[in-house]
Amino acid sequence: MSDISQKETLISVVLPVYNEEEGLPQTIATLKEFIAHQPESYELIFVDDGSKDNSAEILHQVIEQNQAFKMIQFSRNFGHQIAISAGIRYAKGDAVVVMDADLQDPPEVIPAMIKKWREGYEVVYGERLSREGESEFKKATAHAFYQILKRISSIDIPVDTGDFRLMSKRVVNVLSRMNESDPYVRGMVSWVGFKQCSVEYERAQRTAGTSKYPLSKMLKLATDGITSFSTIPLKISSWLGGTSIVIAFIYLVFALVGGFTSLNFLTFSLFLLAGVMMLTFGMAGTYLSRIFDSTRERPLYVVAQTDGFQVHKTDAISLKQQAHQG
Numbered sequence: 001m002s003d004i005s006q007k008e009t010l011i012s013v014v015l016p017v018y019n020e021e022e023g024l025p026q027t028i029a030t031l032k033e034f035i036a037h038q039p040e041s042y043e044l045i046f047v048d049d050g051s052k053d054n055s056a057e058i059l060h061q062v063i064e065q066n067q068a069f070k071m072i073q074f075s076r077n078f079g080h081q082i083a084i085s086a087g088i089r090y091a092k093g094d095a096v097v098v099m100d101a102d103l104q105d106p107p108e109v110i111p112a113m114i115k116k117w118r119e120g121y122e123v124v125y126g127e128r129l130s131r132e133g134e135s136e137f138k139k140a141t142a143h144a145f146y147q148i149l150k151r152i153s154s155i156d157i158p159v160d161t162g163d164f165r166l167m168s169k170r171v172v173n174v175l176s177r178m179n180e181s182d183p184y185v186r187g188m189v190s191w192v193g194f195k196q197c198s199v200e201y202e203r204a205q206r207t208a209g210t211s212k213y214p215l216s217k218m219l220k221l222a223t224d225g226i227t228s229f230s231t232i233p234l235k236i237s238s239w240l241g242g243t244s245i246v247i248a249f250i251y252l253v254f255a256l257v258g259g260f261t262s263l264n265f266l267t268f269s270l271f272l273l274a275g276v277m278m279l280t281f282g283m284a285g286t287y288l289s290r291i292f293d294s295t296r297e298r299p300l301y302v303v304a305q306t307d308g309f310q311v312h313k314t315d316a317i318s319l320k321q322q323a324h325q326g
Contacts, residue, residue, distance in 0.1 A: 012093030
């Protein structure tokens with residue numbers, strides 16, 4: 001149970017930003033109004049993930065007027081999950097909240113998360129009751145992905161949850177030491193363990209702009225989630241290989257008794273074996289690429305500049321350095 005008084009408590013809010021100039025003014029105004037009526041102190045850390053619009057300029061202006069606002073600006077676009085990882089490492093709060101900068105994650109839910117944290121929970125994640133403004137295709141594919149991941153993963157990752165969550169300082173310290181070249185934050189938080197619970201909320205519709213998660217990025221996130229926390233795809237390769245051998249022998253029997261011509265059988269066998277081999281190599285290649293990325297020890301991200309922080313951290317941090325920090 002948190003024994004920190006409300007007045008002494010600092011809550012860090014990490015908000016990844018990528019080309020959000022249309023909605024940022026409303027987000028900033030909403031957050032200003034929200035923190036003005038809260039008993040805790042707040043720092044709002046916006047991580048500009050290489051935006052090509054005026055998002056960084058808008059944030060610079062508000063930081064000059066309000067010391068609660070801070071910004072980490074990447075040298076280029078490194079990705080949503082990496083932006084979250086950077087924000088977490090810069091956060092100084094007794095608890096850290098991760099939320100989107102488009103107000104689909106309503107800040108009004110944060111007090112309920114803080115209440116659960118003070119009751120002794122180390123992680124409080126937002127569980128979506130609805131997903132306003134999203135297509136039926138996105139809802140269906142997201143639900144299917146979470147169900148599949150839950151069944152094949154070695155850890156229990158809650159379904160119908162995103163990155164909107166509160167984490168204690170203890171959990172944040174563990175996350176900051178994890179060596180993930182392709183981080184899947186919600187899975188990493190589940191892997192850490194500790195006492196976790198959910199807070200239900202209605203996910204709001206985007207107030208401005210368009211989603212920065214097209215199908216290609218959704219597939220990338222799904223791949224990172226599955227390959228980070230499950231080895232089932234590698235085992236599927238073995239199952240497919242065994243199944244193809246069985247099918248080949250069955251069709252061999254049919255060919256011998258005159259059910260198929262030798263040419264049809266040969267063509268079918270070649271296509272079947274080629275398909276299984278390509279699928280197997282593709283799955284193995286995905287895991288090997290993750291190993292390769294880790295061995296290069298490149299920085300997870302490069303910070304072009306920071307604004308609003310009293311102490312500026314190193315602009316580039318390698319995975320090995322991250323492992324020894326914290």
